[in-house]
Amino acid sequence: MAAKDGLEADTEGQGGGVQSVDRAFQVLDILARTGHAGVSEIAEELGVHKSTVSRLLGSLVAREIVRQNNDRGKYQLGFGILRLASAIPGRLSLVHEARSILENLADEYKETVNLAVLRSNYAVNVDQAMGPSTLATYDWVGSLTPLHATSSGKILLAALPVDERNQIYKKVGLTSRTSRTVTDRVALEKELLSIARDGYAVVHEEFEIGLTAVAAPVYNHIGTVIAAVSISGPSFRFDPENTPGLIQGLREAGLKISAKMGYTGR
Incomplete structure (x- = not known):
């Protein structure tokens, strides 16, 4: 163990500042994943001496990034993390972060792609990327669409508590x-359960005759659904459920936007 301590001391003397920062982030990752952990558990996972972990935790505790559970002597994330995290979402623009992903979807699937959010009991389209088809010319940005009759609306509805719905x-x-x-409310609620389980919603001519659409959720940093990304096209040519890879690609696009908004999937 003495040799290991000596190696650590030597390593920390050669650019140890960067290494300490890296280890501090590793400690935070462990606490975020496990909820709480003791010095010995963290040291074992990192493969370092307990004294190194104690020093790191001491610095994090001093800044309220980590706090110690007095009852069990273990450590968990502190309120300082909330201060840091709360500064991020307000500076992230959903439209800005999603733009390139919407364009990629439109290029790949050759149809109209929309980004919608919940506002005043309706789904509001806040951005759109047009497919190359000459038929895809309607500008949906700013349009209020009914939640129960659109793919984006059903994604947003499915994420709400029953009393809010x-x-x-x-x-x-x-x-x-x-x-x-x-x-029919009972039929709709049954459909929303399936949507929440499957992670996507498809509507065939429910909002407009001749229009088919499919949508997937977008999450924020705490895992709340904040938007829906959709692909829509004329029903005679657009069949999302029988287009290989489309639904999975749309769901992955939703997760990519979510990751830009701070979502980790945990």
């Missing part, structure tokens, strides 16, 4: 847009 139903109703619109 019920309030929306009471305020705006489940009006029929086409003969295929789901207007």
Whole structure:
């Protein structure tokens, strides 16, 4: 053990500042993953001496990034992390972060791609990337679309607690847009359960005759659904469920946007 201590001391003397920063981040990763851990557990995972871990934890505790659980003597993330994290989301623009991903989707699948958020009981399209087709010419940006009749809306609805959904139903109703619109609350709730489980929503001519769309969720840094990314096209040519890789590609695109908004998937 003495040899190991000597090696650590020598390493820290040669650019040890960078190494200490790297180890501090490793400690934070361990605590984020496990919830709490003791000095011995962290030292064993990092492969370093307990005294090294103690010094790192001491510095993190002093800055309130980490705190010690007095009952069990273990460490967990502290409120200082919240101060740092809270400064990030407000400076991230969803539209800006998603733009290149929307364009890539439109280029790959040759259809219209939209990014929508929940506002005033409707899905509001906040950005759009157009596919190369001459038929894909309608500008949906700024449009208010019903939650229960659109793929993006169903993604946003599925992420809400039941009581919040019920309030929306009471305020705006489940009006029929086409003969295929789901207007029965029980049937809609059953569909939303499947959407939440599968991670995507498909609508066939529920909002507009001749229009098919599929959407996937976008999450923020705490895992809350904050938006939906969708691909839509004319029903005669756009069949997402039978287009190899499309739904998976859309879901992955949603996760890429989510990662830019701080989502880690944990």
